[in-house]
Amino acid sequence: MMPSVGSFMTKSVGSGRGAKRLGAALIVCALALTLTACHGSKTTQSFSVPETFDETDNITVTFWAKNDTNKNQTAVYERAASEFEKLYPNVDVNIRLYTDYGKIYNDVITNISTNTTPNVCITYPDHIATYLQSEDSVVALDELMNDPAYGLGGSEVRFDSPTKDEIIPKFLEECSFAGYYYALPYMRSTEACYVNRDFVEKLGYTLPDIMTWDFIWEVSEAATAKDSAGNYIVNGQKTMIPFIYKSTDNMMISMLKQLDAGYSTDMGEINIFNDTTADILKEIASHGKTGAFSTFKISSYPANFLNAGQCIFAIDSTAGSTWMGAGAPLSDIAEENKVEFETVVLPIPQYDTSDPKMISQGPSICIFNKEDPQEVLASWLFAQFLLTNDIQIGYAETEGYVPVTSKARETEEYREYLSLSGTDDLHYKTKIDATKLLLDNTDYTFVTPVFNGSASLRDAAGALIENVVKKVRRKGTVDDAYIEELYADIRGLYRLDRISGTGINGAADLGPLPAQSVALLATIVVAWICIGIAAFFKYVKKPRSGN
Structure with a gap:
């Protein structure tokens, strides 16, 4: 067995002060070299891919997934598990279904502390950034993806796995x-504006291919007019909310992105509390005050109002398209409350229609680390199986999702699915239109930076809008003084001052030390080495008594 540095030094120079000084010098040297390399960062990955998959070992893979209460999605997950188990008989896939990403997120956070996380999880990158605060909790997939045997398109994979190049870059x-x-991306969606064209034209407007924010505000205000009996003129009903936005966090994020205004940096510096945000909030508040605008959290699902003829512009995910519009297969309202109208699917409003920007969203798949690398490898194989054509196309057909692989998109089966728009519920026209919206506009999509606390910042962005709309609905005033107070409240509530600039691992990555610091540390190291060498020679020359 090789002796340690400490034992070697003891045997060479004894245990006097010279040995201690030299040992101290070497310790300082090692510390200095560590500091000069990098400061303020840490690594989180320790998993290594096994050489082979042990098929004699019985493994259970726990899969947490979200299904939007859509039975068709549940069926796809169950089929995926069953078919995978046939390919790998030693693996048992247990599925736990959720109806809300937030609940998955909270349960994962709870289970990380007890090492009882699932093996595979449907999630969002913002959530993964928080999971990574527990070291080695989430597996970095680079090595797995590139493994020649079990990676994407690997030689030992028992199904037609897509290659890395076949995943939409x-x-x-x-x-x-x-x-x-x-x-790994699993499905992708974006936001769409589902429009009642009949009401837009009744109000004297022509619907453009891409709406501006000015257009949607103007039409929404026009729709608030009432007759002498208190009925809204546009629909003849007592209820009309012209414009409802489902996700106000996406609303704020998208408006800031379109205006090239501050939100956050990649390192997690919080820039959302700026003058542009204040102007946006004042604009939204003015339309909330008149009743032209509301939100899901305040009024309920946009689809319910749209389908009842009580909303003109309903912005929701393309992944919710089977609930939207006249004839929606999954509409939640009573038949007698539904109205017939022409449903049009458009991009969300833009400040500059020549340079549209729309958010990219949709579930991804992460894998949690376990003590047994075989269990992790089995989890990876199942996650990879979710990218096969049959699963990708099957799940995409349940909603306005798009497959994340070119391999699936280019199949005759998927092309036929898109071509049969409007023929039946599976090919519900509004759903197909929502799907094509993303397929045609993928290059215009964007994502927000991911860092420790980015999920909190996203929540805060939506809370700003929710608060100003509630304020004016309660006859309050949204002015500079209120916004300054609101900014302070939101900072504190979501602890944004604590996370600003923390990066992915919760501590700011400060990069390499400045040159002056490196020089100073080097000088200290050299000085200690000289002291150690001098002490060593002094010790060696010192007369010793015989044994």
């Missing part, structure tokens, strides 16, 4: 942060 890149791939 923009979607794969969304899963890369802090220098690693921590997820």
Whole structure:
């Protein structure tokens, strides 16, 4: 067995002060070299891919997924598990279904502390950034993806796995942060504006291909007019909310992105509390005050109002398209409350229609680290199986999702699915239109920076809008003084001052030390080495008594 540095020094120079000084010098030297390399960062990955997959070992893979209460999605997950188990009989896939990403996120956070996380999880990159605060919790997928045997398109994979190049590059890149791939994209969606064209034209307007914010505000205000009996003129009902936005966090993020205004940096510096945000909030508040605008959290699902003829512009995910519009297969309202109208699917409003920007969203797949590398490898194989054509196309057909692989998109089966728009519920026209919206505009999509606390910042962005709309609905005033107070409240509530600039690992990555600091440390190291050498020779020359 090789002796340690400490034992070697003891045997060579004894245990006097010279040995201690020299040992101290070497310790300082090692510390200095560590400091000069990098400061303020840490690594989180320790998993290594096994050489072979042990098929004699019985493994259980726990899969946490979200299904939007859509039975068709549940069926796809169950089929995926069943078919995978046939390919790998030693693996048992247990599925736990959720109806809300937030609940998955909270349960994962709870289970990390007890090492009882699932093996595979449907999630968002913002959530993974928080999971990574527990070291080694989430597996970096780079080594797995590139493994020649079990990686994407690997030689030992028992199904037709897509290669890395067959995953849509923009979607794969969304899963890369802090220098690693921590997820695979599973499905992608964006936001769409579902419009009652009949009401727009009744109000005297012509619907453009891409709406501006000015257009949607103007039409929404026009729709608030009432007759002498208190009925809204546009629909003849007592209820009309012309414009409802489902996700106000996406609303604020998208408006800031379109205006090239501050939100956050990649390192997590919080820039949202700026003058542009204040102007946006004042504009939104003015329309909330008249009743022209509301939100899901304040009024309920946009689809319910749209389908009842009580809303003109309903912005929601393309992944919710089967609930939207006249004839929606999954509409939640009573039949007698539904109205017939022409449903049009458009991009969200823009400040500059020549340079549209729309958010990219949709579930990704992450893998949690376990003590047994075989268990992690089985989890990776199942996650990879979710990218096969049958699963990708099957799940995409349940909603306005798009497959994340070119391999699936280019199949005759998927092309036929898109071509049959309007023929039945599976090919519900509004759903197909929502799907095509993303397929045609992928290059215009964007994502927000991912860092420790980015999920909190996203919540805060939505809370700003929710608060100003509530304020004016309660007859309050939204002015500079109120916004300054609101900024302070939101900072504190979401602890944004504590996370600003923290990066992915919760501590700011300060990069390499400045040159002056390196020089100072080097001088200290040299001085200690000289002291140690002098002490060593002094000790060696010192007369000793015989044994």
